[in-house]
Amino acid sequence: MPAMKHRFEAFGGVLALEDPPMLVHVDQEFMRSLGHAHSPLWDRPQSGTLSAPLEVHFSVTNACSQNCGHCYMDSGTPEAGELSAEEFRNGVDLLAEMGVFHLALGGGEALERPDFFELAAYVRRRGMVPNLTTNGSRITAEIAEKCRLFGQVNVSIDRVGDHRGESAQRVLAVDLLRAAGVKVGVNCVVSRENFDHLEAMFGFAKERGLTDVEFLRLKPAGRARSDYYQRRLTAAQHREFYPLIRDLSRRYQVAAKIDCSFVPMFCWHRPDKQLMEQFSVYGCEAGNVLLGVRSDGRFAGCSFLTGEESILDLPALWSRSAHLKALRGFPESAPEPCRSCAYLDICKGGCRAVSGFVLGDFNAPDPECPFVVAQSLAKERNR
């Protein structure tokens, strides 16, 4: 793996480092300073659309023996027509040629696919960094050792404190991975059930020396659709979310991440916009910065959206797909209150998956954004 990978973009280029891991966008002059010759992309008009995704989220199987009631992927049994190893490698070849840097592998439970480590090793060989999300159920000392090939492994844990049964296995997985020298983080889906217990998650991460905790907003996808309205955060919790994790992160000295769909809840607290841009706070970048691929090879803007096109056609479809164009086009046609929102170009209207489910319109402003909620309340009062 070279010290620094790069790809050209109309604005200049993107540099990818592995140690420390980072993606750095630089202008054309910076690229020239690094010794790169003029790129034909620099003659094109600059737009917000990248030449390829920076990271792709790839489900390698839909198989998962845990069968969780709230699974956003409807996992359980393998999907019909799951990609063979050869088809997966063909897809990886295309992504490598397009200049994708990171591949987040998941499922289902990725480790339930028998040839999983061969696939992950292939991603490495093609110069991309494979990362992994797992439920931890298959992690043994031997598997943990093999996981050293990943940039980072995140174990899905929504609540800590009761270290019994399935929960105990997840904690054991974290410990085994740490012992093997793997960078480990936690993915924590925030819902009404665990909102008041997030402090315990920070305590756990501190005690275990985890790299970070990533807080994900509950999405109405897969089986999580059935009880979405009972489990999603209340409007008050959405407003309290950012100050809560900020204070806990400071107190426990544990790095916290929020996922793209939480960006409207962050914007509500009027963060410095320039800092957000410089430090890559991405709102809905489905179909631009990221792409989701199902285990049968169909891709969509992200894993919570659905698409019918094949990853094997991505190079031709990247700039032509109507599905991707619609996702990228939100800022130009944004309705109020997004149209007048100072954060529109970063947030991009909140989570399309939530708008699609709650309002039946993927192009509507996120109905759970605190600004949108405030606007609706004001309208009601004025009626």
Add this chain to the structure above:
Amino acid sequence: MKGKILKIKTGYNPNSSSIGVDMVVFFTAGAAMTVLFNTMAAVLCAGKAVRQEGPVAEPLREEAAEDLAEDVQCPQ
């Protein structure tokens, strides 16, 4: 070294469903400058190694990184 760093994203995003955003620069005063400094040092260091087509350079000492970074315009 001339040019401008436009945007930095630190760390990986193993979450295989959505994009994660590292919040450290918003939580901790002075963290933005530290991240920026480390980024410049890492990029310059790796860039030097790439130009020489040699092995990855040793991490730069702080003063050396400052010297190298002199001409690099970075986010305010």
